[in-house]
Amino acid sequence: MDIKLWRNSPYPDQVRMTDPDHDILQALTAGDHNALGLLMERHLHAIKSLAWHMLGDEMIAEDIAQEVFIKAWKQAPIWQSGNAKFSTWLHRVAKNLCYDRLRKKREVYMDTIPEMVDDTDLAEAAMIMQDKNTSHKNHIDMALNKLPERQHMAITLCHYQNKSQNEAAAIMEINVRAYESLLARARQNLRKLLQPHKKSIVGGFGEHS
Amino acid sequence: MRHEQYRELVNTYGAHPARWPEDMRVDALTYAYKNPEQAAKTNAGDTILDKALDAGALPKTDNDLLMARILQAAKETPQQTALPIESPANDHPTQFLADDIKAPYVLKWKTLAATLLITMGIGFGWGQSMTDNSDYLDAETLLAFNNDTDSTALTWSDDNSGTNQ
Structure with missing residues (x-):
């Protein structure tokens, strides 16, 4: 059946020229399952890794990854880029799903949570970490999980996903200055949280503003 | 720097x-x-x-099973379809004169005209119903109108007679 589509292409011209996933998206739009396989080969690890770093659970991270790629499959024919690349959109979907899970988790355990980590929280977290005979990796995980979700997301995108500042800001749907501010605060809070373990982390944290 | x-x-x-x-x-x-x-x-x-x-990075894991699971789920999931051009959501003034979509617009104008007529009819009917319950006002207005007419007629008549003279 020949159906005239509402729009001929999901991309504005400038994005079509630069998006490395353009061909895959065209094939997805035509209902090609192999294209979904190719898309996953390119982005599944990154999406799963994002969810794993945010939520700390591999099973949940896999569920999130499945939701992201099924959404990509369903919405490919009607997807509109705006100015974003398809991979940026995939990361945004993953980010929003992670925030949803974190909020549900928080609703279960506490009534309110402060947006910023203050010194009292940091000291408390540091004491908890000092009391427990946890491994080096657990110290890092606990410190990361103590960060507010947006700081946690900023450090994940920069350190674990190696995203450029423009792409990370686009994924977080904020401007670059706001992203840099979140990133700087995240690292500052991590230094404070990990300070009690400076011996096990070799040396401690030197000069910082 | x-x-x-x-x-x-x-x-x-x-x-x-x-x-x-x-x-x-x-x-x-x-x-x-x-x-x-x-x-x-x-x-x-x-x-x-x-x-x-x-030290906290996710080690490279084998995602083959996960990929198979997602592909299976995708095969059971229908894709959303794009809107065809006939959809009302695609109406745009620049398309107004296009032959293939002229008919729906003519129908719309007819609907608009009919709605306008019905609205006017209801408006007049409603206005009438406002005066139906005010006989005294109606009578007074009519009397005043008649008096005006009479006085005008008199004046005109006087002037006329003057002119005729």
Whole structure:
């Protein structure tokens, strides 16, 4: 059946020229399952890794990854880029799903949570970490999980996903200055949280503003 | 680049130049090359934090089973379809004269005209119903009108008679 589509292409011209996933998206739009396989080969690890770093659970991270790629499959024919690349959109979907899970988790355990980590929280977290005979990796995980979700997301995108500042800001749907501010605060809070373990982390944290 | 800028850069992005913004990388590396001691002192803490964070990275895992699961789920999931051009959501004034969509617009104008007529009819009917319950006012208005007519007729008659004379 020949159906005239509402729009001929999901991309504005400038994005079509630069998006490395353009061909895959065209094939997805035509209902090609192999294209979904190719898309996953390119982005599944990154999406799963994002969810794993945010939520700390591999099973949940896999569920999130499945939701992201099924959404990509369903919405490919009607997807509109705006100015974003398809991979940026995939990361945004993953980010929003992670925030949803974190909020549900928080609703279960506490009534309110402060947006910023203050010194009292940091000291408390540091004491908890000092009391427990946890491994080096657990110290890092606990410190990361103590960060507010947006700081946690900023450090994940920069350190674990190696995203450029423009792409990370686009994924977080904020401007670059706001992203840099979140990133700087995240690292500052991590230094404070990990300070009690400076011996096990070799040396401690030197000069910082 | 000044020292404060370099420190801010390292405190934000870490000590590894690969994570620095491209447009600042050359300047920052030049600063580090020219000021090795200060740069090393600044980098020290963030290098340790970077290494600590590296320990928390997700190891490369085998995702074949997950991919198979997602592909199976996709086969059971229908895709959303794009809107065809006939959809009302695609109506646009620039398409008004196009032959293939003229008919729906003519129908719309007929509907609009009919709605206008019905609205006017209801409006007049409603206006009438307002005066139906005010017989006294009606009578007074009619009387006043008649008096006006009479007086005008008289004046006209007087003037006329004057002119005739």
